[in-house]
Amino acid sequence: MAPIDLNGYDLAELKGLLFDIEQEIKRRARDERDRARERIHALAADAGIPLDALVKTAAPRYRNPADNGQTWTGRGRQPRWIAEALASGRSLDDFKI
Known part of the structure; x- marks a missing residue:
């Protein structure tokens, strides 16, 4: 990726860009997590295994x-x-x- 010249932006614009980038990172991370969850559910269903049998839950202490x-x-x-x-x-x- 080519470097981005940020010299033309004032502080408020840079903060706005930072906010937008952070929001996009959160959205993409959430989307990746959701896709992984869907794949896990599909694998368990294909194997005929209930998902809760794969997840160990701990009793409260x-x-x-x-x-x-x-x-x-x-x-x-x-x-x-x-x-x-x-x-x-x-x-x-x-x-x-």
Whole structure:
């Protein structure tokens, strides 16, 4: 790809371009993810395997005492209620199920 000369753009125009580029990147990433999901579903269906048999789900290990509907498996990003509790000095053990 040839380099783009951005010297003719003022700051507001450059920020507008940056916003447009970020939106396009997000759209394309979403489209790629959706196409991959469709391929996975098709492969599972062709094999006669229910998709949920291929995806391992973890049981929740922690529960928010203030809202029993909020749980966390201990995997991935910490929910806000866990992060805030840990920041205030509480322990993960306080939330074990």
